[in-house]
Amino acid sequence: MFRKTFTFALLILFSLIFVNFMFSQQTGRGYGMYLERLKQELNLTPEQVVKIQKILDSAQKQAEIDREKYQGNREAMMKATRERWEKIDKEIEAVLTKEQKKKYEQIKKERQERTREWRGRPS
Template sequence: MTRKLLTLAFAIAFISFILNFVSAQDRGRGFGMYLERLKRELNLTPEQVTKIQKILDSAQKQAEIDREKYQGDREAMMKATRERWEKIDKEIEAVLTKEQKKKYEQIKKERQERMREWRGRPNSR
């Protein structure tokens, strides 16, 4: 019973995070802020910025499709989100130089750590 409650609490918290993230994108944040961070920390060329912007635009469109498609199915939404980030990471890495890839690995680790910390917070809603 406790395991089910913890799983449910995690699912609710994760979906809440995803919805807040998507909402932030709608307000010009989210992926836009992520691209700005990548530009700054990886010293991207204009060509790389264009390619990564296309990757992120495509991911945002897919997130919107998934939000409609998986409405009410938290597990499916979480799975789709994880898969989307895996795809984003692979596509971005294909655009980067060897040195940039090393820095990007650190950015990914920080993002994953923030997610772990966020998941550990009690649900305040």
């Protein structure tokens, strides 16, 4: 009985680990969800999606480099993150139409508000 329960628990554990791994690969640690939001809210064309995906993929690689480089240095990491988002925003804006840029400004403001709330700072 114990052996069957233990085997079943291991099976469930490995299944959850696999699902988590697949989900994290799909979303790119947050950037994938961001792209989905942009697709929906900005009505991106397929060409825009491809361009923005490349921007976010590059940003993801840089984030991984920064995590290694600034490990333990919170201030430097925050500065690198701010700079990375400034670059992402400029590159994305270059892909958008005028109408999309207006909507994107609102998305950026909301993102900045959430960041302030997360850090515990008043807006």
